[in-house]
Amino acid sequence: MKEEKSGRAKLALEIYDMLDSVIISAVAVLVIFTLVFRIFVVNGSSMYPTLKHGERLIVSDMFYTPRQGDIICFYSDYRDEVLVKRVIATAGQTVDITDDYRVVVDNKELDEDYIGDIDTRLLSTPMPYTVEEGRVFVMGDNRGDSLDSRDMRIGTVSENEILGKLVIRLFPRFGMVK
16 A cells, blocks of 8 residues: 555656646746747748748847848838848948849949849839938848838838847748848
């Protein structure tokens, strides 16, 4: 009888230890994905061919300072949703878009091998445009289907509104993104 009680006590302790480990692990994952990483879903085709509609992204804003070429997520009041775009210029840089839709930053044409469709619509943001302090100028890679800083309704993005920089594409195509 004593051995049976001892066996139950050991089993109860093992279950308690296992539950304790599961709870601690779940809290750790929750903290990491709340404070360090976030998961966002691409909505639309504005970043095609780099990113496709429905792809899951892991982003982080930990110790983040925006740099030209970064892919970021930010909340847009105008669209009332999280948007994913590429940083084209940061504070103090001057952006210009030529008549044949080439992007020039500080008098240097960007080498944009990642872009999809070339834009053919009119701009509402006057060019050339100098980015204000604490803001970034963003554009989608699919220029013909992207509402971005070229449109005054979106405009430049405050660095405080940036939710994070793309770290890795998670699903369905796993991997790093250029």
